[in-house]
Amino acid sequence: MRRNPDNEERRLQDDLEAQEYWLAADRADQSDQADGAVWIQVRLVDRLFHDVPMLEAPIGFAERVMEAIAAREGLTPDRGRTRRRFRLPWLAVAAAAGILLAGGALAVGAAGPSAAVLGLLLQQAVGALNILAAQLAELFLPLSGLSIQPGWLMAAIGMVILNGVALWWLMGYAATRREQVIYRLPVRVH
């Protein structure tokens, strides 16, 4: 095994844990000869894999890699371009929000706000929300006349839960398939 001195302390800890693992496994399997034979084989596997040399890359491999890099157009570690692409929209949104806020503050200041004006504005906002809620309630009005059986209700709840689970799974799947930022780069098999 090729040991890295910087890693030695951590490796020792790992080895101790592994040793405990094996001892526990041995104790558990002492009564069973067939399993005991497997443990002996496990140690043989360790010995087999131990000190197997690392294969060397074929001669001229590095040169071929560099030729491939040179051959692929636009393959450059371009830091500025990547960062600008992600930063610009945020900068634009932040600037727009700042302008709106400043404009709103100036308008309110110019109008000379009084308690009555602010109260009126609040009243109108609450009124708008009420209208919106009433329109939403109207959508469910046809259902009010139906007598929903418990079975249907359970099925509906089940469907909602299933949809939720499916959505959650889809989001998880999408998260794993998205282009990984650092360690998991998109795969293209030729």
Add this chain to the structure above:
Amino acid sequence: LSVDSVDSERAWLQQARAGDQQAFGDLVRLHQHAVYNLAYRMLGNRVESEDAAQETFLRAYANLERYDMERPFRTWLLSITSNYCIDRLRRRRLMWLSLDEPLPPHAALHSDETEPEDAVIDSERNALIQTLLAELSPEYRAAVVLHYWYDCSYAEIASILDTTESAIKSRLFRARQTLATRMTGKQERSQFSVIAEET
């Protein structure tokens, strides 16, 4: 890596980030064997391994700016390699190629160079190892290769394979058990064939 190599590696990384292809070439030369070995142990085929190793370096170069300089470069490269190989093996299975795929070729037959007799034993050992590795799932195979060949701690393997330390412990434990069972089976079969030949 020695202290000098680490310093050189850092300097090359900075130069490569600035667009210096020659510096990246030095990084390729420094890590080519580690990347190639991992690809070969995962895929069990020299042509595919070279392709995978090359793809690893291409991706590393294209995404060099995303690399965190605080972490070892080799770990990053191995991570790209293992993920690429795992995906490639999965796709291979999806395409049902695995059903018709022959066992990894015998190293002694596959080598281009003539080897002395002593090396034949190593070649046979290598071939047995590749046959055993081929029976593990891609995730287990990656953990085993990183454990035996790269002196990686559980934490490092977990970081490379983007999982938890306990998952790695469990994978290694089960992988060793599987390898042991398979090895027992192979020994029994070879003993049976010897007896059959004698009779």
